[in-house]
Amino acid sequence: MPLSEGEAALLDTSSPRGDQPTVHVQICAHLDDDLYFMNPDLQRAVRSGDEVLSIFLTAGEDDGKNALPDSVKYRNAPRDFSGYYGARVHGSQAAYAHMSGKDRSASWIHETVGLASGALAEHVFLEDAPHIGLILFSLAKRSRTGAVSSLHHLWEERIDQQDTLLRADSPITSVQQFTKADLIEDLAQLLVGLRPHVVRTLNPLPQKSAEAEGDVTSHDHREHEASALFAHAAIDRARRHGLSTTMLTYRGYENKYWPSNLDKTRLQEKHLTLTVYGRGRPNQPGDRKVGDAVRKRPYGNSCAVRRNTGAISLLRTTDGSCYAVGSLSASPVMWVPGASPSPEMQVAPDSLPGARILSDLAIVSSSRGLEVFALRSQSDEPLRRRTLEVVSARGSLQEGFTPWTTLGNPYERKAWYKQFGIGAPAAALGGDDRSYVFVRNFGSGLSCRIADKEGTWGKWLDLGGADLDTDLTTITSPDGCVHVFGNTPEGILCWSQEMSGGGFSVKLLKVGPPAGPPDVSLTDGGDFLVFWRTAESGEVGVIRMSPLDGNYTPPQLIGWGAGGTGRIAVTADPRQPATWLATRNAHGMAEFVCLLGDNLASVRRGIIPLPIIGGLAWAQTQDGQPLLATVTPIGNLMFCPTNS
Incomplete structure (x- = not known):
């Protein structure tokens, strides 16, 4: 079957990567994971004009009730699994339109994508900004026979395959099936075609605890963990076909155990995007389980990259x-x-x-x-x-x-x-x-x-x-x-x-x-x-x-760094009693400061106007001038001057 124009563009491998804009791929379990756990990083990428594609593995249909739990509407709401999945898709469309500066009523194009396994996934992209899109695998929590399944069960090999959930406005009209091997191979195929410069996933190894031997509790959602394990397996497969990408793994529900790392402005922006997700598109309601209740959920109050990924x-x-x-x-x-x-x-x-x-x-x-x-x-x-x-x-x-x-x-x-x-x-x-x-x-x-x-x-x-x-x-x-x-x-x-x-x-x-x-x-x-x-x-x-x-x-406090996230890079200046600091600022760019003497007086500040994907580190020229090092989108280590 010939590829559609959108599908061919999605999987194009002909043009050299260096001629393309920075490509960001997110791989998540659910349609709000990226908004809760990867923002504001994701929103910066969307607003920058870079190519952004978020891949969602499950339908996330939950109990099929599109209402806030413990509310009167929830008690009276019917169970409509396909309808609730559709609401989550509408919410995600509204959120991405909002993040790109468009109205939440912006038009989207829906296409099918043929995968290596022979199954189909759905590619949804903004009509006026086709570089912003979603890929939906639509894996369901229940099989066609009613048996309970999950992405976690598929990874753990408790089930042989997982069915998809159909949705009213999807171009896919028949249930697809994925084995564990299928899903890894299909994700790898997409990654090889997209050649992303950065891939964001959730944490494949969240902290676990045990009240008693065998009674193991994960500090994150099991499907978050499974989505990250599938993503990492696919990246390893794609690496064998030449993929070179910076990987960033984000903390999920574990955030609630740690202090927030977002300032008030960034947190308000994040809450607004999630509120838009909850409200959805005009005449197409979003995920009402989120909506205005987002401020009560502390796991969304941070954007934390784990296990030092992306660092130098x-x-x-x-x-x-x-x-x-x-x-x-x-x-x-x-x-x-x-x-x-x-x-x-x-x-x-x-x-x-x-x-x-x-x-x-x-x-x-x-x-x-x-x-x-x-x-x-x-x-x-x-x-x-x-x-x-x-x-x-x-x-x-x-x-x-x-x-x-x-x-x-x-x-x-x-x-x-x-x-x-x-x-x-x-x-x-x-x-x-x-x-x-x-x-x-x-x-x-x-x-x-x-x-x-x-x-x-x-x-x-x-x-x-x-x-x-x-x-x-x-x-x-x-x-x-x-x-x-x-x-x-x-x-x-x-x-x-x-x-x-x-x-x-x-x-x-x-x-x-x-x-x-x-x-x-x-x-x-x-x-x-x-x-x-x-x-x-x-x-x-x-x-x-x-x-x-x-x-x-x-x-x-030194009066510097507010609004930024990520690690601080520090070095002593060999030429004078001074200390240089660098970090990612509130706009995602590298910012540095030089503090002089025992009183740590700020004597030089600067911004390097490049979006920082991974970490920062300090080096020095032969005469001792500090240089700021970071990894470029194509994987090179680049040294930036601090004397201007």
Whole structure:
């Protein structure tokens, strides 16, 4: 069957990617997941004029009642599964029209898309802005025989296949069926055709808890988790066909356990978009289960990227060489700018061995060479048969890297669900040339493995702590002691060695609720400057901390960073007693500030007018000028000047 014009454009692979606008793809379970958990990032992409396509795997028909639960209308509402699914589609159309600056009555075109499995999906796009669209797989919670099914059941192989739900205004008129293998292959086909620069998913490994052995509770919706697992499996398949993309995984319902990282303005914009989704289009009501009730749901009050995805780890070795590591298409990569990064320089990535990386990478340089660390998942099996492990590789691009060596998991011989509670690895090199790797553990404390000078790893150690988030920051003080920082809902936890190679003690830095992980720099006097975003504003706070006794100054705000989200990148200036900070601002662009001296007076501020997809890191020219590094849409590491 020949492709329609819209379908051919959707799956076109003829034009070179570099000639296209930035392409953003979201893969979600439900028609409001993107609005709840990926905004304002998604809205910025839509408003920028970039190509935006959101793929929804399920119909999300729930109980078929399009009314707010516990209301009189809900009690009297009929069960209409197809009708409620239609309302969710109308809501999504209204929301995307609103985000693009159009009226919610804007016209949409509906087409079918033939998939690799032979099944059909629906492609819906704005008539006046065809670069903004949706793809609907329409998987139903009930089969045609009435049996209960779900995306989670399909991933876990509790069912062999899942039926779709028909909708009145869809061009698809017959029920489609998808197996697990079909869905992975079909998503991979779409990704290869679209060649997205960025793919957003939900968290494939949300935190889990257990009241008793076998009674496991996920902190997120099981279909959110399953949609992310399908997405990651498809990206891995598409990678084998040349896909190179930045992946960002977002926290879902887990947001309600953490302070909000959005300021009032961004939160109001998000609530307005969700309200439009609830109201739908003229004469086509939206999802009334959302609507005006959105403000009561705290899981929508953040936009939080998890497990450090999209970040860059950058270091300079003792011989002056500069290295950066990260991941593209869930595969590890390294950028090597050499000894002389310069403004406007772009460096293409080199692949490292291995794949299916579920976090970005940490890197240290020791007498044994470069050592790289990541999280790896080994299979697409159901959760009880999957593994999640910290892995390490050692070497250089010139001489090659060793194959990935597993460092295991603090819980590999314990209850299966506990291994999925670990966070992204952070690494440090102690003054005694020993390598350290740290992860947040299932108990929300800190676990560590240490390699001796010959590179032999010891056992996993539990360093204590509680309520720790997944992403960590490490720093080694001038006396060779390793320090680890991470955020909790109440403040910042700091683990410190009292002597190089010694044990760790932990203390809570009472700075108020942070909106994300801290970053740390070293002053000329040997103190630490600890920076973090404050909850509900994003403004950056700071304390000065002594690495010797752990004492710290009262927290203060620096008058910078409000409205932004994401991690802060910090570096000391080798030319003067100054500290440079960079982050993503309220408009999604890179913003930097230079703070001078002990009083941290702001002496230079600037904005780099480029949308930031992933993370930021600092490098330096040969004469010590700070350069801001970020990954471009095509995967190059780019260095931006800060002297203008």
